[in-house]
Amino acid sequence: MGDTLDGLSSKRTVFVTVGTTCFDALVKAVDTLEVKRELSRRGYTHLLIQMGRGTYVPTTSPGEDGSVAVEYFHFSSSIADHLRAASLVISHAGSGSIFETLRLAKPLIVVVNEDLMDNHQSELAEELAERKHLYCARPQTLPQIIAGLDVESLLPYHPGDATPVAKLINHFLGFPDA
Amino acid sequence: MEQINQSCFYLMSFLAIIAIRALYVLYLTGKPRRNKSQQPLSTLIVLGSGGHTAEMMNLLSVLQTDSFTPRFYIAAATDNMSLQKARVFEDSLVDKKGVKGVSAQFTQIYRSREVGQSYVTSVWTTLLATAHALWLMIRIRPQVVICNGPGTCIPLCMIAFLLKIMGIRWSSIFYVESIARVRRLSLSGLLLYKLHMADQFFVQWPQLQRKYTRAHYVGCLM
Structure with a gap:
């Protein structure tokens, strides 16, 4: 894994994404001084927050005083570009965001939304964290997780594919395999 | 008397x-069906949203679409993205193979209950959604149903099962549990599994297969 060398500058962006959800607890958690200091200490220079339908607005900062520059937006049609440009991704636990980030081989911290009623989303994040593909956090444990972050220890995720399903369906219906 | x-x-x-x-x-x-004729089968593809749709698209991309023709896509009326993705997929087939003619149809279906809707009004919307599902299924009469949750697929699978009992149309039902389900099945998955409605039931994690032994473990689709 590791950071992608974007060549030009020492700009290292942390991209926070909540997808189409409302996840103020996550935005609040990254908007704390504690988290911003830790990110800055680890050499991250920019913090870009996609806040979705949330109402909590993070404090923006130009980052001129050596601290992390903070920007935010609600939605974007080009999340993929932001993911690609990021050195670290902090995401909600939706499977779409998780696998899109893993496919781009970006270090990823998944934050589970504990306010969701049917909280099955933690299952996937915890399983993938156990397999060392990402870090799994809760809004309140995010500072510790960032403090203990070891990007090098993450293992690349090899995307799966659906051919076993297609084979079984073909076999069942009496179609030959491709 | x-x-x-x-x-x-x-x-x-x-x-x-x-x-x-x-x-x-x-x-x-x-x-298993003895399909000696190798005739293509009309296929209903029930799309979920977000991650569900992405998984379904991965499956469709490796399925021999010639065998599953014509294809009917159904998504929830509140979901604008999923059918769009299905259209892009169908267009890519046309580009790749130069197939002409319409082998795919796209339909939206009413949902019985939206998030946050009150239970009183749900009674009416459920009736409406069921009637709509019934009308669509009688019109489509698919030979194959492929779904991967969430709730939208349940009424459609129930009706498909009903059509089987009535001898109107025999369909094979395939259900792929979402990759997000590692330890427990979703409600849709649990229903289809417990009611023995799916001909084949796929799970993406070995833990789930150990718990639900009739399921096929197929590894991750993503």
């Missing part, structure tokens, strides 16, 4: 026939 007895007898016989037929359908469910 005799008349009542007689109609009672007819009713009981009728119910018995339906019950026997239902058991017969359940017995055949999960048994």
Whole structure:
């Protein structure tokens, strides 16, 4: 894994994404001084927050005083570009965001939304964290997780594919395999 | 009195026939089909949203679409993205193979209950959604149903099962549990599994297969 060398500058962006959800607890958690200091200490220079339908607005900062520059937006049609440009991704636990980030081989911290009623989303994040593909956090444990972050220890995720399903369906219906 | 007895007898016989037929359908469910003719089968693809749709698209991309023709896509009326993705997929097939003609149809379906809707109004919306699902299924009469949750697929699978019992159309139902389900099945998955409605039931994590032994473990689709 590791950071992608974007060549030009020492700009290292942390991209926070909540997808189409409302996840103020996550935005609040990254908007704390504690988290911003830790990110800055680890050499991250920019913090870009996609806040979705949330109402909590993070404090923006130009980052001129050596601290992390903070920007935010609600939605974007080009999340993929932001993911690609990021050195670290902090995401909600939706499977779409998780696998899109893993496919781009970006270090990823998944934050589970504990306010969701049917909280099955933690299952996937915890399983993938156990397999060392990402870090799994809760809004309140995010500072510790960032403090203990070891990007090098993450293992690349090899995307799966659906051919076993297609084979079984073909076999069942009496179609030959491709 | 005799008349009542007689109609009672007819009713009981009728119910018995339906019950026997239902058991017969359940017995055949999960048994491979002998499709010697290799004719393409009309296929209903029920799209979820977000991650569900992405997983379904991964499956469709490796399926021989010629065998699953024509294809009918159904998504929830509140979901604008999923059918769009299906259209892009179908267009890519046309570009790749130069296939002409319409082999795909896209339909939106009413949902029985939106998030946050009150239970009182849900009664009406559920009736409406069921009627809509019934109308769509009778019109499409698919030979294959492929779904991967969430809730939208349940009424459609129920109706497909009903059409089997009534002998209107035999369909094979395939259900792929979402990759997000590692330890427990989703409600849709649990229903289809417990009611023995799916001919084949796929899970993406070994833990789930150990718990639900009739399921096929197929590894991750993403």
